[in-house]
Amino acid sequence: MVPAFEVRQDVYLNLPVAQLEAHFEEIVGSAYSVSLFTDWQNERVNQVWVKRRSAGGDSGETAPALFEATPAPRQIHPIASLPAEPCTAQLGVPGPWYDRLPHFRIDELPSSGAELQTEYFMPRQHAVAALRAVTALHEQIAPLLMTSEVRTIAADNPWMSPCYQQACVAIHFTWKLNWEGVRQLLPEIEAQLAPFDARPHWGKLFTMAPARLHSLYQKLPDFQRLLTSYDPQGKFRNPFLDTYIFGA
Helix, strand or coil: CCCCCEEEEEEEEEEEHHHHHHCHHHHHCCCCEEEEEECCCCCEEEEEEEEEECCCCCCCCCCCCECCEEECCCCCCCCCCCCCCCECCCCCCCEEHHHCCCCECCCCCCCCCCCEEEEEEEEHHHHHHHHHHHHCCHHHHHHHEEEEEEEEECCECCCCCCCECCCEEEEEEEECCCHHHHHHHHHHHHHHHHHHCCEECCCCCCCCCHHHHHHCCCCHHHHHHHHHHHCCCCCCCCHHHHHHCCCC
């Protein structure tokens, strides 16, 4: 159990990709939680959301720069064209952890609301190479994208977690409502990320073949046996489980 704590949230704008590649671990490790929001264009990261544990008496002052990224002068939405009212407080104002660690307020609509989502997880040591691989598709991505978020996640132990026993970098895509366009693009993204053993988010959109997915989860046979032992007749199975857990 962790005692309650306060967090302050600062947003920085226009981080050069060259700085991110040269200082990735310093940037993502600079605070309790760091999120990078990008449109993959112009060799820069649009926004860096930095969430730091706030010590008592925090002055609320924001560092003047983060590897050449500059502080946002006002509250900002991850999708910069949208109003910032749904977002949790920024500008270094301290608040309870549950009201700063999420990007969006609990009483507001998260993200754009009308969207599609995709996310892939890779071993953290491949972060810079994976980001560069996705950037190669920036022209194809641009017409379909609202924003992308890049974050890091600690290793864990659930068998079918994308972060099972490996610290990960996650690349998330918030897409416009154009499933046909996204469906055609996802295989290209997955091919770019294949050298890094990218695992898709189970609850978001992907097109990876079941056989490829199976090869990425060393505990899948144990998970299959566990499911079968508790549900031998498959009463609680569905087409998704039949395809991606039990399929070949």
